[in-house]
Amino acid sequence: MQARDIMVSPVVTVGPHASVQQVAKILLERRISAVPVVDPDSKVLGIVSEGDLMHRAASGTERTYSWWLGWLTGDAELATDYVRSHSAKVQDIMTRDVATALPETSLNDIAKLLEERQIKRVPIVNGEGQLVGIVSRSNLLQAIASAKPKLEVSLPDAAIRRRFFDELKNQPWAHTLNVNATV
Template sequence: MPVVDADNKILGIVTDGDLMHRAKAGTERPYSWWLRVLTGDAQLATDYVKSHAVKVKDIMTRDVVTAAPETPLHEIAMLLEENQIKRVPIVNEQGQLVGIVSRANLLQAIASAKPAFEASLPDSIIKRKLLDELRKQPWAHTFNLNATVQNGIVDLWGFAPSVAERAAIRVAAEARATRRKRPCWRS
């Protein structure tokens, strides 16, 4: 939950992580004697405030990762991943909160997205793009692999040492094919 001031400028955010270790819920973080020695009194005091406070200002995360309304979704996904957070508040140029993007919002956008490129590529281009992608991958031993493309359908055959490698090659092919066909591995 974002915390804002009277001008709708973000002051902090209360996350489920901020509420995890609460004394009244019996989830206060226990410390062993050696961890208390290593952690230091300041960290212990900070944890005490988080677990016993009754005001939002005492438990909220103040260093909030935010994004602008124009931020591309892939950049927001990177913010979520790099900062290990579940939500990114969206703020305008004045620093005012205008929305929030969650992991669920990104999944919804991905699930409902139409392919960016609907037009069929020539078979030779599909094959070249597939092989170029596979040559970049250290696990894809392209000398053991052959591919043909006909009417947008990629047909693969050869040898891949593991199920994981076969799956990765299939995914690479599906990402480039314009039509889908059940994979058939031949060796």
């Protein structure tokens, strides 16, 4: 299966000048956990997730630093955190380094990308970089839940045993020399 087979389309998006409050409302109303930020040509500029909204001055959840941690962290990081917690515009808080994939990307590659980047969703873009869909972890779970079983139980026992051993022979970790199976 490919990303195009499970992606959600059309995608709820916002522009870079949307307000942080508008994004919070969209996330709540649509029951989603992130929105891609796109330009007028639907090219992905960034993404805003619930995690980007966790430490906000408006909710009293902005990060506080002890004097020694502030000293170790440095002024640049403290200033960045201040802007992220106080800014009213999406362009100031969005994650800019967004991992994207093409519609032809295999689900295996999507799963690897989610795991390696420790992210929860991947925007799907066409060859021109325009957003055409999004794949989240839950979309992968839906693919698993709706998958047909690989093995038909209506087969005779001998056929099931043969398929089992044929599959094991293709696995580099399986040492079938001294293995027996009863079906």
